[in-house]
Amino acid sequence: MKKGLPVLFCLICLGVSVFAAGTRQEGAAAAGAPLEFSMYYVDNATLPFREDWLTVRKLRDMFNVKINWEIIPIADYATKVSVALNTGNAPDVILYQDIIGENASLAINGAIVPISDYASWTPNFTARVAEFGIQADVDMLNLENGKRYNLPSLYDKPFYDGGLILREDILAKYNRAAPKTYDDLYALAKAYKADNPASYPVTILAGPRVHYRMTQPAWGISVHTNGAGGSRVLSWDYGKKQFFAGAISEQYREYMRFWHRMYAEGLLDPEMVDPIPGDVWTRKMATGASIATYAYYDQIGGVAAASTIPGFKLNMYPPLAGPAGAHHQQKNKTSKGIIFPAKTAKNPNFERIVRAVDAIFFSTEGALLWNYGVEGETFTRQGNTIKFADSIVNSPDGIYKTMQLRYGCGSDTLQYVWVNAEQMIKYDENYAAINARVAAMDDAIQLIPPTPKFDDLTAEKATSLMSPLFDTFTVWDDSFLTGKKSLDADWAAYVAEMRQKGIDEYLSLYNGHL
Numbered sequence: 001m002k003k004g005l006p007v008l009f010c011l012i013c014l015g016v017s018v019f020a021a022g023t024r025q026e027g028a029a030a031a032g033a034p035l036e037f038s039m040y041y042v043d044n045a046t047l048p049f050r051e052d053w054l055t056v057r058k059l060r061d062m063f064n065v066k067i068n069w070e071i072i073p074i075a076d077y078a079t080k081v082s083v084a085l086n087t088g089n090a091p092d093v094i095l096y097q098d099i100i101g102e103n104a105s106l107a108i109n110g111a112i113v114p115i116s117d118y119a120s121w122t123p124n125f126t127a128r129v130a131e132f133g134i135q136a137d138v139d140m141l142n143l144e145n146g147k148r149y150n151l152p153s154l155y156d157k158p159f160y161d162g163g164l165i166l167r168e169d170i171l172a173k174y175n176r177a178a179p180k181t182y183d184d185l186y187a188l189a190k191a192y193k194a195d196n197p198a199s200y201p202v203t204i205l206a207g208p209r210v211h212y213r214m215t216q217p218a219w220g221i222s223v224h225t226n227g228a229g230g231s232r233v234l235s236w237d238y239g240k241k242q243f244f245a246g247a248i249s250e251q252y253r254e255y256m257r258f259w260h261r262m263y264a265e266g267l268l269d270p271e272m273v274d275p276i277p278g279d280v281w282t283r284k285m286a287t288g289a290s291i292a293t294y295a296y297y298d299q300i301g302g303v304a305a306a307s308t309i310p311g312f313k314l315n316m317y318p319p320l321a322g323p324a325g326a327h328h329q330q331k332n333k334t335s336k337g338i339i340f341p342a343k344t345a346k347n348p349n350f351e352r353i354v355r356a357v358d359a360i361f362f363s364t365e366g367a368l369l370w371n372y373g374v375e376g377e378t379f380t381r382q383g384n385t386i387k388f389a390d391s392i393v394n395s396p397d398g399i400y401k402t403m404q405l406r407y408g409c410g411s412d413t414l415q416y417v418w419v420n421a422e423q424m425i426k427y428d429e430n431y432a433a434i435n436a437r438v439a440a441m442d443d444a445i446q447l448i449p450p451t452p453k454f455d456d457l458t459a460e461k462a463t464s465l466m467s468p469l470f471d472t473f474t475v476w477d478d479s480f481l482t483g484k485k486s487l488d489a490d491w492a493a494y495v496a497e498m499r500q501k502g503i504d505e506y507l508s509l510y511n512g513h514l
Helices: 054-063 074-087 102-108 115-121 123-132 135-139 168-173 182-195 208-219 250-264 278-287 297-306 342-346 350-362 364-372 398-407 420-424 429-440 456-482 491-500 503-511
Strands: 008-010 035-043 065-073 093-097 151-155 162-167 202-204 235-237 242-244 292-296 314-317 334-339 379-382 385-388
Touching: 035 074, 035 350, 054 065, 054 350, 054 364, 054 398, 065 074, 074 093, 074 102, 102 456, 115 123, 115 350, 123 135, 123 151, 123 350, 123 364, 151 350, 162 168, 162 208, 162 297, 168 182, 182 250, 182 292, 202 208, 202 278, 208 250, 208 292, 242 503, 250 456, 278 292, 278 297, 292 297, 297 314, 297 398, 314 429, 342 350, 350 364, 420 429, 456 491, 456 503, 491 503
Parallel strands: 035 065, 035 093, 202 292
Antiparallel strands: 008 385, 093 334, 151 334, 162 292, 162 314, 235 242, 379 385
C-alpha cells in the first residue's frame, strides 16, 4: 500500500452517497432488554474473529441485541453447518451460506426457513436490491418451489479484489514486462528458479481452493471446493449455456498438465497440497522464497511490511490469459449470505430476530458500520467527504486490511452490502487503476452459473452423488498435480472411475433442471 494516500476522499466525485436518505432501523428492538440470539461465524486464519472488534461491540448499542457468537474454523464450517441443520441443533442464525448442494436439499426438505416468505420483515434487504437494480440476480437464487432461502450479499457490480500478486522489483531485475499469459508466468518463474535454486517461485494462499478458483477459468473450467456453481466437479459452458463434466474434461487435463509441470520443475510450492498458514505464506513472499502468488490486494501491505529486502515491491496484475482467454474467478452481484434454520421459526422472537438481522447487515447504519466503522473513531465526515483516522491511513497494512484486522470492517462474513466505489476509496490509486483495466477487458470476470431448480428428491440425489464424486476427484487431483498419477497413462482409469461414481448422471441432473 502507498503511504502517501490522500487523507480526504470525496464520495460525491465517485457518484456515491453512503449516507442515503431513507435509513431504516426496523431491526433495532425497542428500549428495554436486548434481543438475544445465537449465530455461527466462519473463522479465517488470515482474519481471525475478535469479540473486541469495534463493529462487534457497537452492535448492542446500535441495534439493542446480544449475539452469542459461535466461532468455527473455516476448515470445519461446512461440516458443522451440515450437522447442525440435519440434527436440528442449529443456532438462530448462520452466516456465509449459499443454497446449493446439500443446503438446497435441506432447504427443500424444510431444514431452512424460506426467507422470501417473510419479505415484509426484511425491508432493508428489499430496498438494497431495488437500489442496485438486481432483482433478477436475486431471483436466480430461488429454488424449484420459487422460494429463496438466504439473504445473500449484494454488490452493485463485481470488483477485482484478488488475483496474481507478483514481485514488481523482480520484473524490473529481469527486464521483463508485466505477464500477460500463463506462459509468461512460467518463463519468469523459470528464470528466478535458475538464480535461486532453493526457491519455489509460485506459492499459494491458504489451500488449493484459492489458487484453483482464480486460475481455472482461464482454461474454461471451475471445479473443486470453491468451483463456480457449487457442484465441485462440473463446469459451465458459457457459449452453450449448459454444464459439462469439468473434472474429466480435456480443459481440466490441460490445466493440470500446466500446473504439474510447474510442480515437477520446482516452480510451484509443494506445500500447496495442504493449507498454508497465513504467517508461513507471508514469510515465503517476504523473504524471496517465493515471488508470485494468487491472493488479495489488501494483503500486499502486510507482506511488504514483513520484508527486509531492499527495493521489495509487490503489485497485483489483471487476469492472465490461458487457453480459454483471460478470465478470473467468477462472480455475481450476489454471493453467500445469511440463513435461518427451521428451528428459529419456532422461536417466539422469530420476527424480531429476522428484523434485527435485516437491520444489522442491510440498513444504512449497518452497512456503514461494516464498511467504514464508527464515526468519530475510524472516520470523520464533512458533508459527503470521508476522512479516515490518521492511524488507519498511515498503517503499513493499508486502509482496507487495517480496517479488517483492527475493527472487523470489510469481512466477507460480516459485510453484506458492497458498493464498488465505496471500496475503492479504502485502497490506493493503483488498485482503482487495476480495477479499471480489468473492467475494460473482455469478460474477465464471468458470471457464476445458474443454480439448478431441484425438487427435494432431485436435490437429495444430487447430494448423494456429489460426495463420492468429489472424494474421488480430490484424490486424483492431488495425484495428477504431484505426479503420483500420470495425466496420460492413468487418465482413462480416472475417467472410468468418475463415470462409475455417477458423474454422467450428476451432469444430467444439473442440465435437466436449469
